[in-house]
Amino acid sequence: MGQLQDKVAVVTGAASGIGKDIANLFLAEGAKVAIADLNIDAANATALEFDPTGTRAMGVAMNVTDEAQVNAGVEAVAAKFGGIDILVSNAGIQIVAPIVDFAFDDWKKLLAIHLDGAFLTTKACLKHMYAQGRGGSVIYMGSVHSKEASKLKAPYVTAKHGLIGLCKVVAKEGAEFGVRANVICPGFVRTPLVEKQIPEQAKAFGISEEAVIKTVMLKDTVDGEFTTVDDVARTAVFLAGFPTNALTGQSIVVSHGWYMQ
Structure with a gap:
């Protein structure tokens, strides 16, 4: 029996990078996993690679800034797998420039993917977690930039700090329903x-x-x-499988000591 046996997880941005590794480790720990990604072909290919039977992994088209698509995707996962137990809000982009040269459209685009995406996927998944009565875990992919700043990354640092605030509210609102919320803050992966x-x-x-x-x-x-994708994925399994509210509302830095709390 894995740590996440028969739990249903939605992982955004899961067709590549950190999200893909988290989805793979979740499957190894017994979960059923939705590979939610902007690129549906890559999402389907990843689901097929992980589970050729199609019984424990599925691809889902998900532009996390599109409320209708997020809601439809989450509903499809709940219908196929019988609910939602875990959300890993991982989809993200990076745009680098000094503030004085930063295009407002780029600022809005980055904040939309990181923050609007986290809000919309959380809202859609919480409805299921609350109704099911079996609790749940919401995990946001933050960064050491949730704690620290770097030059050239104004919207990224702003967004990653913002995820900590959202996480704390979800932890407080979700507690009565047994839903926990955490932020994983990796260093450079x-x-x-x-x-x-x-x-x-x-x-x-x-x-x-x-x-x-x-x-x-x-x-x-x-x-x-x-920091390795495996470092991050192992932390996600630990948080998703943690049995009590003891760690809810916390951010965990995974950075080889770059930032120490």
């Missing part, structure tokens, strides 16, 4: 999102890509190591 940032930051700061990794990204870690 070498996902496609981070790979893209390395040359962008090298250009912006006028330094080499190697220097970006050593002197920007990993300079405050205890071991000079990137």
Whole structure:
């Protein structure tokens, strides 16, 4: 029996990166998992890769900023798997620029995906968690930038701080229904999102890509190591499977010591 045996999980942005690894580990721990992603072909391919039988994994088209699509996707998952027990709100993007040059449209786009997406998926999933009477777990993908700031990342830092506020409200409102909420705050994980940032930051700061990794990204870690997708996925399993309200409303930093609370 896995830690998440027969729990139903919705993971957004799960066709790649951290979300994909979380979905895979959830399945290994006994959960039924919806691979929710903007790219439905990639979501279906990932679901098929993880579970060729189609009985424990499904792909779902989900633009997390589209309320109708979020609601329809969550309803489809609940109908197929018999409810919703876990939400991992992981979908996100990164746009890097100084505030004075930051396009307002880019600011709004990033906040919509990170914050509107978290709100809409939470709202849709909570309705099921409350009605089922078996509790639930809501996990937001924050960042060390939920605690710290970096240059060039104004909307990202703002959004990631905002997720902590949303999490605390969900923890308070959800407690009477047995629903817990937490934020996972990874350091730099070498996902496609981070790979893209390395040359962008090298250009912006006028330094080499190697220097970006050593002197920007990993300079405050205890071991000079990137956080791994496995580090994050194991933390998600731990939080999703935690049996009491003892940890609700908390943010857990997973960063090889970059930020210590």
